[in-house]
Amino acid sequence: MNDIDDLDFLNTLTILYAEDDDHIRGQLAQFLKRRCANVYLATNGKEGIELFEKHRPDIVVTDVLMPITDGLKMGEAIRAINPKVPIIITTAFEEPRYFHRAIDLGVDKYVTKPVDLTILESALLKCARAIRSEMALRDLHERTSELQEAQHIAKLGHWRLDLANGKLSWSDEFLRIFDVEAARFGSSYAAFLSIVHPEDRDFVDRAYQAHLAENTEYDIEHRILLEDGTIKYVHERRKTERDLEGKPITTLGTVQDITDRKLVELELEQHRQHLEELVAVRTGELEKSKNEAESANRAKSIFLANMSHELRTPLNAILGFAQLIERDPQLSEGHRQELQTINRAGRHLLALINDVLEISRIEAGHTLTQNEAFDLCELLESIEEMIRMRAEAKSLTFNVERLGELPHFVEGDAHHLRQVLINLLGNSIKYTDNGTVELKLAANDDSIRFQITDTGIGIASEDFQNIFKAFFQTENGIAKGDGTGLGLAISKEFVRLMGGEITVESAIGQGSTFTFTIPLPEVDSPVIAPKSQGRVISLAEGQPTYRVLVVEDNADNRLLLTRILENVGFEVKAVDDGKQAVEAFQTWLPDFIWMDMRMPVMDGYEATKEIRKMPNGQYIKIAALTASAFVEDRSSILAAGCDDMLTKPLAEDDLFEVMRRLLPLEFRYELPLQSDDVRVVTLDLSCLPFEWREELSHAAELLDIEAVQALIQEIAVDFPDQARVLEKAVGEFHFDHILNALNNV
Numbered sequence: 091m092n093d094i095d096d097l098d099f100l101n102t103l104t105i106l107y108a109e110d111d112d113h114i115r116g117q118l119a120q121f122l123k124r125r126c127a128n129v130y131l132a133t134n135g136k137e138g139i140e141l142f143e144k145h146r147p148d149i150v151v152t153d154v155l156m157p158i159t160d161g162l163k164m165g166e167a168i169r170a171i172n173p174k175v176p177i178i179i180t181t182a183f184e185e186p187r188y189f190h191r192a193i194d195l196g197v198d199k200y201v202t203k204p205v206d207l208t209i210l211e212s213a214l215l216k217c218a219r220a221i222r223s224e225m226a227l228r229d230l231h232e233r234t235s236e237l238q239e240a241q242h243i244a245k246l247g248h249w250r251l252d253l254a255n256g257k258l259s260w261s262d263e264f265l266r267i268f269d270v271e272a273a274r275f276g277s278s279y280a281a282f283l284s285i286v287h288p289e290d291r292d293f294v295d296r297a298y299q300a301h302l303a304e305n306t307e308y309d310i311e312h313r314i315l316l317e318d319g320t321i322k323y324v325h326e327r328r329k330t331e332r333d334l335e336g337k338p339i340t341t342l343g344t345v346q347d348i349t350d351r352k353l354v355e356l357e358l359e360q361h362r363q364h365l366e367e368l369v370a371v372r373t374g375e376l377e378k379s380k381n382e383a384e385s386a387n388r389a390k391s392i393f394l395a396n397m398s399h400e401l402r403t404p405l406n407a408i409l410g411f412a413q414l415i416e417r418d419p420q421l422s423e424g425h426r427q428e429l430q431t432i433n434r435a436g437r438h439l440l441a442l443i444n445d446v447l448e449i450s451r452i453e454a455g456h457t458l459t460q461n462e463a464f465d466l467c468e469l470l471e472s473i474e475e476m477i478r479m480r481a482e483a484k485s486l487t488f489n490v491e492r493l494g495e496l497p498h499f500v501e502g503d504a505h506h507l508r509q510v511l512i513n514l515l516g517n518s519i520k521y522t523d524n525g526t527v528e529l530k531l532a533a534n535d536d537s538i539r540f541q542i543t544d545t546g547i548g549i550a551s552e553d554f555q556n557i558f559k560a561f562f563q564t565e566n567g568i569a570k571g572d573g574t575g576l577g578l579a580i581s582k583e584f585v586r587l588m589g590g591e592i593t594v595e596s597a598i599g600q601g602s603t604f605t606f607t608i609p610l611p612e613v614d615s616p617v618i619a620p621k622s623q624g625r626v627i628s629l630a631e632g633q634p635t636y637r638v639l640v641v642e643d644n645a646d647n648r649l650l651l652t653r654i655l656e657n658v659g660f661e662v663k664a665v666d667d668g669k670q671a672v673e674a675f676q677t678w679l680p681d682f683i684w685m686d687m688r689m690p691v692m693d694g695y696e697a698t699k700e701i702r703k704m705p706n707g708q709y710i711k712i713a714a715l716t717a718s719a720f721v722e723d724r725s726s727i728l729a730a731g732c733d734d735m736l737t738k739p740l741a742e743d744d745l746f747e748v749m750r751r752l753l754p755l756e757f758r759y760e761l762p763l764q765s766d767d768v769r770v771v772t773l774d775l776s777c778l779p780f781e782w783r784e785e786l787s788h789a790a791e792l793l794d795i796e797a798v799q800a801l802i803q804e805i806a807v808d809f810p811d812q813a814r815v816l817e818k819a820v821g822e823f824h825f826d827h828i829l830n831a832l833n834n835v
């Protein structure tokens with residue numbers, strides 16, 4: 091601190107100056123005013139005391155001998171108010187009695203008159219310095235107590251260890267945290283360690299030794315155990331100062347009491363553990379109910395598989411034999427018609443079984459999509475053709491609008507898409523009496539949007555959710571009398587599986603619009619199986635004799651399959667179970683095996699696996715026959731070693747198609763059957779009585795199969811040719827051909 095600083099500081103202070111001599115007071119006042127911020131002038135001690143009380147000046151300069159109250163009395167009164175205020179005495183008398191009183195008062199400087207201004211200035215500077223260090227001290231005190239307060243609030247204490255003499259010093263807060271009195275606390279690191287919880291002591295000490303030896307960071311949390319048994323949690327940090335050679339000299343440590351936070355954390359942890367336990371228990375319960383549900387589901391699946399088997403197996407025999415007998419040229423016309431009825435009813439029954447099984451499969455979570463490349467244009471055309479016919483039969487306009495260009499070949503599930511479109515368009519026709527049914531298609535990137543709109547009876551908004559539930563039909567739906575309420579439920583699920591969602595917009599009397607968008611990425615050159623060329627009559631000429639082993643436990647189906655195969659020229663051997671199949675494979679050496687999968691003694695899976703293990707077993711072609719309702723069985727069947735599979739009831743065409751694909755053989759096909767359709771269109775119905783024509787036209791417009799068939803039976807009596815062709819048209823749902831023929835009359 092130099093004089094300039096002190097002068098500047100003096101300049102900020104105020105001074106009380108008491109002097110009864112006007113001349114001297116005037117002279118010194120001028121000097122003082124130049125040196126400080128303000129000067130209060132008093133002519134006697136009493137005035138001086140009053141001014142001091144009022145203005146609290148920083149320094150007092152006073153004469154001794156003054157009227158009323160002298161300078162020393164005034165000084166005593168002022169010191170009583172502020173004992174630290176510096177007092178400078180100016181006097182001409184150097185009498186010992188004043189001198190002693192001045193010493194008693196503790197005056198800071200004694201300046202004799204006439205006042206030497208340099209001496210007075212240095213006295214003033216000395217006082218300024220004293221005031222300044224007093225202020226700095228006060229400031230330090232304030233900051234220290236603030237720091238202590240802050241440490242107390244933060245519960246953060248600190249200590250210092252002098253490593254040369256092992257002496258530990260600490261802050262108040264440190265002692266408060268450790269709950270020891272300074273006098274009782276041995277000031278050593280060992281004393282510190284003794285308060286660390288015994289279980290944590292080793293860990294704390296090791297951390298410190300590592301910090302000292304390798305300068306690793308010391309930042310740990312541990313417990314301390316107080317004398318009264320209280321456990322506290324502390325967060326400790328340490329920093330060590332080292333000499334030039336890196337040798338530790340002192341360590342400064344901070345200790346923060348984190349007990350509150352730790353207890354909250356522990357409580358939270360307990361809650362978390364409790365929650366985890368709860369979750370584990372609940373998950374266990376859910377797991378249990380899930381397992382129960384799954385086993386119930388499995389039971390349902392097994393039941394379904396059995397049902398499916400039980401229903402389809404006899405249906406296979408019924409439909410198969412009906413088809414076989416129907417081909418017999420000796421058959422009378424009456425029997426032929428009856429057989430056609432069996433066929434039709436059987437197919438209807440099969441469609442119903444399939445629908446019910448489909449919905450059960452969906453509910454059991456067994457439905458999967460099977461994506462493969464297919465011809466989208468062909469699929470749309472075949473659906474268009476079918477729907478157009480039904481629309482025309484009800485005098486509805488059917489429009490197909492393609493917005494933009496559609497890909498020709500796409501990858502997707504053709505089977506599901508076809509079923510959804512037929513369901514939605516079929517519903518539109520079913521629930522529309524006048525106007526239009528429209529299918530709009532729009533391709534966008536790799537997706538296609540399908541929109542089916544009709545001008546029919548519409549659906550109330552409160553039924554929008556319900557119509558997609560299985561077996562739900564609106565009153566209008568029930569009134570129509572046909573349908574099961576399954577179509578939309580199946581469609582919704584199929585669309586979901588294909589990656590989309592069906593939405594509906596409709597209002598009563600305003601028609602309906604069903605929309606869905608599904609991914610159908612375009613593919614370049616799909617491998618698509620050639621279309622069947624018509625009904626197989628026999629093996630083509632010049633073919634070797636192929637030996638086909640039929641493995642089937644059901645006697646009816648065994649006989650049926652044997653007949654179908656023998657009829658076209660195969661050499662057939664039939665056995666009842668898998669064990670016999672394995673024997674026959676070795677002794678009879680077949681070229682092809684039709685293998686039923688479910689059989690007693692040894693099932694088809696095991697028999698196939700056995701055969702595949704035998705010499706030449708890899709080369710034989712094995713196709714599975716299954717009445718199972720589950721698509722996913724396909725993978726386990728193929729995994730067992732089968733080359734392909736067919737689902738019962740068997741369609742002859744498919745049966746031969748599988749054999750054509752797997753064996754190097756060729757068939758002879760019957761000529762395409764369309765000739766009959768041509769005949770019905772060109773058929774002259776003018777010979778029929780007018781009333782019959784009218785009734786036939788009415789029934790055909792309503793697509794009323796039963797009424798049309800009843801009429802055909804009547805017609806058959808006198809017009810058997812016409813009846814036969816009409817019957818064929820009805821069997822194929824060609825009501826449009828019937829109506830055309832009637833219109834041509």
Ligand code: ADP
Pocket residue numbers: 513517518521544546547548549557558562563564565566567568572573574575576577578579602
């Ligand atoms: P259904 O076999 O009864 O046609 P769906 O599941 O296909 O069963 O349809 C459920 C119900 O939704 C139908 O009973 C019918 O009331 C209503 N519905 C479906 N499509 C239409 C439509 N295009 N117009 C009016 N109502 C419809």
